[in-house]
Amino acid sequence: MCWADLTHTFVDLGMSPPCESYLSADQLDQGETFYPLHVRVCSQCLLVQLPAYIPAEDIFTDYAYFSSYSDSWVRHAEKFIDLAAARLGLDDESFIVEVASNDGYLLQHSVARGIRSLGIEPAANVAEAAVARGVPTEVMFLGEETGSKVAERHGRADLVVANNVFAHVPDIVDFSKGLRALVADTGYVSIEIPHLLRLIDGNEYDTIYHEHFSYLSLLTTQRVLAAAGLTVVDVEELPTHGGSLRTWSMPTESAVPASAAVEAVLAEEAAAGLHTVAGHYGFAGAVAKVRNDLLEFLIACARDGKKVVGYGAPGKGNTLLNHCGIRSDLMEFSVDRNPHKHGKFLPGTHIPIHPVEALAEARPDYVLVMPWNLRKEISAQLEYVREWGGKLVVALPELEIF
Numbered sequence: 001m002c003w004a005d006l007t008h009t010f011v012d013l014g015m016s017p018p019c020e021s022y023l024s025a026d027q028l029d030q031g032e033t034f035y036p037l038h039v040r041v042c043s044q045c046l047l048v049q050l051p052a053y054i055p056a057e058d059i060f061t062d063y064a065y066f067s068s069y070s071d072s073w074v075r076h077a078e079k080f081i082d083l084a085a086a087r088l089g090l091d092d093e094s095f096i097v098e099v100a101s102n103d104g105y106l107l108q109h110s111v112a113r114g115i116r117s118l119g120i121e122p123a124a125n126v127a128e129a130a131v132a133r134g135v136p137t138e139v140m141f142l143g144e145e146t147g148s149k150v151a152e153r154h155g156r157a158d159l160v161v162a163n164n165v166f167a168h169v170p171d172i173v174d175f176s177k178g179l180r181a182l183v184a185d186t187g188y189v190s191i192e193i194p195h196l197l198r199l200i201d202g203n204e205y206d207t208i209y210h211e212h213f214s215y216l217s218l219l220t221t222q223r224v225l226a227a228a229g230l231t232v233v234d235v236e237e238l239p240t241h242g243g244s245l246r247t248w249s250m251p252t253e254s255a256v257p258a259s260a261a262v263e264a265v266l267a268e269e270a271a272a273g274l275h276t277v278a279g280h281y282g283f284a285g286a287v288a289k290v291r292n293d294l295l296e297f298l299i300a301c302a303r304d305g306k307k308v309v310g311y312g313a314p315g316k317g318n319t320l321l322n323h324c325g326i327r328s329d330l331m332e333f334s335v336d337r338n339p340h341k342h343g344k345f346l347p348g349t350h351i352p353i354h355p356v357e358a359l360a361e362a363r364p365d366y367v368l369v370m371p372w373n374l375r376k377e378i379s380a381q382l383e384y385v386r387e388w389g390g391k392l393v394v395a396l397p398e399l400e401i402f
């Protein structure tokens, strides 16, 4: 954000391959590229950040993630449009722009309400799906220059939405200037970001991966937006992605006074130490404890001849497994509901991914549940593991066997 030299470590997770690069059997004998997962905190602006070791263009231009595959995410989007329309009084005279609009999962709901809508999405294959759904979409990365061009062509928006993209942008100041260029002088910018405070509270260190460049607090979000002429006027705390913030901002010259919620979240962050560099130092120790506890458990299982398999093959699981050095000697295989992953292998650790049915055949003593955010849902689905005396395990926020 401020270009100061980064001399302070937040946490160093060693080297890891890109978390979504699943391998086929014939790739197992080839080399794999590992990149550092060394997260720094800036002593000047306090932004917690992972340098762009892999260029964003390599990750996001042919992206395989379609938001509409997740039912709960589409419902979250619909609720957001209802709320925003009510809050800002949006109608058929209004104009909404969404940045990183993916396959139109969100804007389809504003289109349905008759609100003029425009998506901006860098992945051409994903943008095509949005257009097919009736959501006009421009294929580009947002920055000050592209934002100004879009505003010239389409006019400026009453609402600019940027949900779960802010952290994925290498140059967030230029991106924020793009947001400012897109929004009308009296309009609003709404941004959702995973909250650094919740990441630290929950030891959610597996949400650190190469596509995720910034780990934001409300304080650092305010600072980035201020550098682009935007002022945060309200904030909501959401349960999504392990604990997120939704900020509402306005162009600084026309901003209304900030709500009490802004002060309250800032006070909570300050109390947790997030407004000083030193306050960030404890996280590395908490992460080391998670790794040590998990490894001790897995090694004890290996010694006692207990069988452990994994559930889920999410990107976050790969950060955890690579950081802990867990391979198929400690966790025989993992299962996943996504058929595209079956027969493939996890990057770095080469643990095979099987269909969920493999669980009942193998009758493991323990199932390590990697998507801890879906813990309730998954433990209900895996009730049958208890029939043969099997137990579930989560590593975060601390090792728990249940």
Ligand SMILES: [Zn+2]
Pocket (backbone or CB within 6 Å): 001, 002, 003, 004, 042, 043, 044, 045, 046, 047
């Ligand atoms: Zn800085």
